[in-house]
Amino acid sequence: MHLDLNTFFLDAPHTLPLLLALTLLATLVSTPLRGRASTIISLTFSAILSLYVLTLSLHVLATHRVVEIPLLDLGSIPSLVLVVDPLTAFFLAIVSIVGLASSIYGVGYVQRFARKEHLGWFSLNYVLFLLSMMFVVSVRDLLWFVVFWELMTFSSQFLVAFEKEKSVALRAGLKYFCVTKFGTELMIVASVVYVWCSTGSTSFEALSKILRSNNVVEYIVVTTFLALAMLIKCASVPFHSWLPDAHPEAPTPVSALLSGAMIKVPIYFLARLFLQLSKPSIVWGYTVAVLGCVTLFVGTMYALVQHDSKRLLAYHSIGQIGYVLLALGTAIALYASNQPILAFAAFTASLYHALNHAIFKSLLFLTAGSVLFRTGTRDLNVLGGLAKRMPITALCALIASLSIAGVPPFNGFASKWLIYASTMLSRSPLSLAGAVAMFVSSVTTASFVKYFVTMFAGRPRIDVSRVREVPPSMVVPQLLLASLCIALGIAPGLVARASMGIASAMDLPSYVPRTWFILDIPRYGSMIVPLLLASLISVVLPIALIIARPRLGVEPWVSGALYTSSRSMPAKSFYRDFEEVVHEPYSLGEKLGRVFFVEIPRVALERIRLLVHSFEYGYASTIILLTVCIAIGLGVMMLWS
Amino acid sequence: MELKTIAAIVTNLVFVLLYAPLLNGVERKIRARIQNRLGPPITQTFYDLAKLFRRSTVASSSLSYVLASLSFAYIIAASLAIPTIFLATFPRHSDIIYILYLVIASTVLLCLASATSSSPFAALGVSREISTVMCIELALPFLLTTIAIHVGSLSMKQLVGAPFTSTSPCVALAVALMLPLIYVESTYLPFEIAEAEPELASGIEIEFGGRILALALYTKLIKRLLLVSLLLDLAIPRYVLGWLSIPLYLALLTAMSILFAVLDTIFARYRPEQVFRWIKRYSALCMGVAILGLFAP
Numbered sequence: 001m002h003l004d005l006n007t008f009f010l011d012a013p014h015t016l017p018l019l020l021a022l023t024l025l026a027t028l029v030s031t032p033l034r035g036r037a038s039t040i041i042s043l044t045f046s047a048i049l050s051l052y053v054l055t056l057s058l059h060v061l062a063t064h065r066v067v068e069i070p071l072l073d074l075g076s077i078p079s080l081v082l083v084v085d086p087l088t089a090f091f092l093a094i095v096s097i098v099g100l101a102s103s104i105y106g107v108g109y110v111q112r113f114a115r116k117e118h119l120g121w122f123s124l125n126y127v128l129f130l131l132s133m134m135f136v137v138s139v140r141d142l143l144w145f146v147v148f149w150e151l152m153t154f155s156s157q158f159l160v161a162f163e164k165e166k167s168v169a170l171r172a173g174l175k176y177f178c179v180t181k182f183g184t185e186l187m188i189v190a191s192v193v194y195v196w197c198s199t200g201s202t203s204f205e206a207l208s209k210i211l212r213s214n215n216v217v218e219y220i221v222v223t224t225f226l227a228l229a230m231l232i233k234c235a236s237v238p239f240h241s242w243l244p245d246a247h248p249e250a251p252t253p254v255s256a257l258l259s260g261a262m263i264k265v266p267i268y269f270l271a272r273l274f275l276q277l278s279k280p281s282i283v284w285g286y287t288v289a290v291l292g293c294v295t296l297f298v299g300t301m302y303a304l305v306q307h308d309s310k311r312l313l314a315y316h317s318i319g320q321i322g323y324v325l326l327a328l329g330t331a332i333a334l335y336a337s338n339q340p341i342l343a344f345a346a347f348t349a350s351l352y353h354a355l356n357h358a359i360f361k362s363l364l365f366l367t368a369g370s371v372l373f374r375t376g377t378r379d380l381n382v383l384g385g386l387a388k389r390m391p392i393t394a395l396c397a398l399i400a401s402l403s404i405a406g407v408p409p410f411n412g413f414a415s416k417w418l419i420y421a422s423t424m425l426s427r428s429p430l431s432l433a434g435a436v437a438m439f440v441s442s443v444t445t446a447s448f449v450k451y452f453v454t455m456f457a458g459r460p461r462i463d464v465s466r467v468r469e470v471p472p473s474m475v476v477p478q479l480l481l482a483s484l485c486i487a488l489g490i491a492p493g494l495v496a497r498a499s500m501g502i503a504s505a506m507d508l509p510s511y512v513p514r515t516w517f518i519l520d521i522p523r524y525g526s527m528i529v530p531l532l533l534a535s536l537i538s539v540v541l542p543i544a545l546i547i548a549r550p551r552l553g554v555e556p557w558v559s560g561a562l563y564t565s566s567r568s569m570p571a572k573s574f575y576r577d578f579e580e581v582v583h584e585p586y587s588l589g590e591k592l593g594r595v596f597f598v599e600i601p602r603v604a605l606e607r608i609r610l611l612v613h614s615f616e617y618g619y620a621s622t623i624i625l626l627t628v629c630i631a632i633g634l635g636v637m638m639l640w641s
Numbered sequence: 642m643e644l645k646t647i648a649a650i651v652t653n654l655v656f657v658l659l660y661a662p663l664l665n666g667v668e669r670k671i672r673a674r675i676q677n678r679l680g681p682p683i684t685q686t687f688y689d690l691a692k693l694f695r696r697s698t699v700a701s702s703s704l705s706y707v708l709a710s711l712s713f714a715y716i717i718a719a720s721l722a723i724p725t726i727f728l729a730t731f732p733r734h735s736d737i738i739y740i741l742y743l744v745i746a747s748t749v750l751l752c753l754a755s756a757t758s759s760s761p762f763a764a765l766g767v768s769r770e771i772s773t774v775m776c777i778e779l780a781l782p783f784l785l786t787t788i789a790i791h792v793g794s795l796s797m798k799q800l801v802g803a804p805f806t807s808t809s810p811c812v813a814l815a816v817a818l819m820l821p822l823i824y825v826e827s828t829y830l831p832f833e834i835a836e837a838e839p840e841l842a843s844g845i846e847i848e849f850g851g852r853i854l855a856l857a858l859y860t861k862l863i864k865r866l867l868l869v870s871l872l873l874d875l876a877i878p879r880y881v882l883g884w885l886s887i888p889l890y891l892a893l894l895t896a897m898s899i900l901f902a903v904l905d906t907i908f909a910r911y912r913p914e915q916v917f918r919w920i921k922r923y924s925a926l927c928m929g930v931a932i933l934g935l936f937a938p
Contacts, residue, residue: 385703385759387703387705387757388703398753402746405749406742407742407746407749407750408739408742408743408746413742417736417738417739417742420738420782420795421738421795424785424786424789424790424795425789425790425793425794425795427790427793427935428935429935431786431789431790431931431935432783432786432928432931432932432935434782434786435782435783435785435786435931436782438738438778438781438782438785439775439778439779439782441778442745442774442775442777442778443775443778445745445749445771445774445775446771446772446774446775449749449752449753449756449767449771452753453753453756453757453764453767456757457703457753457756457757457758457759458756458759458764459759520734524793524794524795524796525734525794525796525798525799526734526736526794526795526796527734527736527796528732528736528739529732529734532731532732533718533732533743536714536717536718536721536731537711537714537715537718540713540714540717540718541710541711541714544709544710544711544713544714544856545706545707545710547694547710547852547855547856548698548706548709548710548713548852548853548856549698549706549852554699554700554701554702555701555702556701556758556759556760556761556763556847556848557760557762557847557848568759568761568764569761569764569765569768573768574764574768575768575771575772575775577768577769577772577913577914577917578772578775578776578917580914581914581917581918581921582776582779582917582921
């Protein structure tokens with residue numbers, strides 16, 4: 001039977017709603033089931049849906065067509081229409097790649113929770129979380145945007161706090177909910193109230209009309225509220241404290257979705273907000289870039305001192321989102337200051353790094369999850385020697401580590417190179433931010449040397465004699481993501497071409513990339529061709545392998561003493577000398593953390609407790625205070641408008 | 642690619658493969674003469690490498706020889722990307738960040754290979770080596786930024802002889818400030834903390850034997866030559882000097898090697914925290930130059 005791709009995708013308005021309905025129906029029907037059956041049903045449908053959305057996104061990116069999918073017409077309430085333009089398609093691709101891998105992986109992984117937790121509840125929230133992310137980047141109405149944003153927050157916080165016997169997970173879920181809820185309230189004020197009161201509509205066009213009018217106050221209020229909401233959700237410093245608690249505590253497929261996909265959703269909206277809905281502004285460009293620079297520095301420096309595998313990865317998510325913010329901020333600032341070539345390079349860098357981070361970070365979470373699945377621990381101080389017992393997981397962890405470290409020709413290198421080049425060549429204070437980003441990349445490398453070595457090399461301090469490779473359903477998604485790390489590294493022009501289509505659709509200046517295999521910045525004479533390096537290594541490596549092949553394996557020499565696991569270096573000691581010398585970020589962070597997250601909340605909570613006796617727990621009081629503040633704010637705004 | 646260019650790239654590679662051990666021989670001779678010893682012949686490193694290559698490899702059973710081989714492959718890729726005897730490079734538009742990443746990748750992969758041996762001495766050496774790389778990266782990007790701002794490119798084609806093509810004195814200052822960093826990265830005393838023979842019994846190399854050890858040593862020697870070559874490429878106006886630049890490059894490369902050998906003999910090894918503290922202070926200077934470079938004409 002001949003399948004016409006064009007007909008298939010042109011029929012998306014019928015195919016996608018059908019798939020969505022089937023996924024939701026299957027999930028709702030299977031929710032009452034406590035066992036694995038519910039997860040198998042809903043995750044299978046999630047994987048199929050992700051695959052369809054991925055192919056649809058790639059089709060839109062290749063053809064630059066805009067696909068509109070009407071879903072609901074509710075009369076007086078704005079209609080729910082999904083609009084897949086190139087920018088949406090790019091972020092849909094991110095969500096669906098991570099969604100596909102996590103869904104396949106999750107089928108095997110949830111065995112950990114069998115008979116302990118209600119897996120139907122997990123499945124329901126998982127599907128709602130995945131769907132809400134897809135909807136958030138596809139709607140063109142602020143009302144629906146807020147609705148799906150809230151759904152995304154609700155479902156994901158239930159997933160973070162899924163393991164109910166773990167008080168750490170419950171606290172992490174609550175903290176995540178409270179902090180990101182605050183961001184949502186800001187967004188509600190800015191969009192639903194302010195935009196609606198001013199224009200009588202909540203569409204993106206209405207928002208754009210406000211932002212492009214000459215009213216500076218309106219522009220500042222709306223952009224500040226919306227940008228703050230986005231920065232909180234993507235865990236930019238100083239709003240990052242929820243992420244290192246929430247991401248590690250979630251079940252691994254959810255951690256992958258949170259770090260790989262969810263924190264890219266605010267990046268999507270920031271790009272749309274500052275590059276399409278409003279004129280690029282130098283002030284906002286610098287603000288986002290500086291926040292990005294601080295975020296990448298703080299996140300990565302703190303990642304270096306972690307020795308819980310998933311917590312280390314969570315801190316790196318903060319660091320890597322800093323890279324994306326730096327590139328996006330640079331693009332906004334350079335578009336505003338009329339440097340279109342470097343601006344487009346920075347814009348491409350932000351999209352490219354967002355995609356790369358989604359791939360290698362979700363892969364890293366899956367590898368950490370595999371180790372947790374088999375050993376039951378995330379403590380890098382006691383793990384070790386797993387490369388022989390879990391060879392495929394070790395290989396995938398190595399590829400992901402080299403990718404995030406920016407080793408050429410893996411995908412992380414190409415996007416980082418574009419970030420450095422676009423910032424350093426800008427001849428502005430952003431150049432210094434590029435230098436900081438380059439230093440931080442070496443810290444990332446160091447952190448992942450520790451991650452890989454302490455997990456897969458050396459000797460373990462726990463019994464791993466019964467540890468074996470994870471089942472094929474958990475290996476396949478890891479291999480899929482590892483292949484993407486290599487493919488996107490040697491063909492950077494693919495992303496550059498997609499970025500060109502996105503920029504054209506957003507009416508931004510761009511340039512045509514030379515080929516799929518070259519990443520370049522014309523007029524500045526800078527380019528890289530990772531494929532050439534890959535070819536060269538594939539020639540030199542076999543020769544070196546033939547030369548170096550070992551003939552005799554022996555026990556390592558330990559001054560003549562018997563080699564025991566207690567002699568291997570624990571993760572906490574790995575960079576102790578460096579941490580003692582470069583102590584300033586940690587001591588400053590500790591002081592600021594004590595003031596902002598201990599002293600001020602303590603005083604505030606004490607005051608609130610006095611006022612609200614019926615609530616024992618501090619966070620609940622905080623929510624009430626926030627709600628009151630927001631209600632007052634709303635009243636003031638409505639009177640003003 | 643033209644035949645002439647291919648011939649130039651191959652010549653560069655052969656030069657790097659042959660001259661790196663020879664320079665090490667010269668350094669050993671200089672070191673011996675300063676210590677009132679006769680010392681080995683300058684070709685001794687060739688004999689040492691040949692001996693190791695003839696031996697079969699005895700290594701820790703868990704050691705990854707794939708990672709050690711990858712490290713060598715990366716340094717070979719770096720040696721093709723850096724102009725040495727001739728200015729031709731592979732790829733044609735070689736980029737300074739790409740080059741630095743290749744060199745760092747080679748170091749990191751060797752560290753990973755060493756760590757897979759499970760030796761606690763190797764782990765300590767790896768931790769020190771990677772910490773040193775982090776410290777160097779605290780300073781080097783600021784110098785690169787200064788150069789990039791004024792030259793307007795990261796391509797080696799335009800960076801060759803940067804202080805002469807740019808009118809800003811900051812570029813010359815940035816190139817000059819790179820010298821100590823290259824000395825530190827080349828792991829000479831007092832900064833040689835990752836191998837630290839008396840303390841860590843060769844650290845990173847402790848579990849390497851036979852051919853793997855030969856590859857690791859060869860990688861280190863090539864890395865030293867390449868780092869100095871990179872600095873000389875930035876410092877010498879090679880496009881202007883034409884053929885004259887080749888003897889000048891060779892003379893300066895040998896002179897730097899001799900200087901490094903002399904310094905290596907004079908100093909005693911620092912403790913790790915002393916090394917990190919020294920580079921941290923130095924990076925403050927580099928940051929100052931970058932800020933100056935941003936506002937300087």
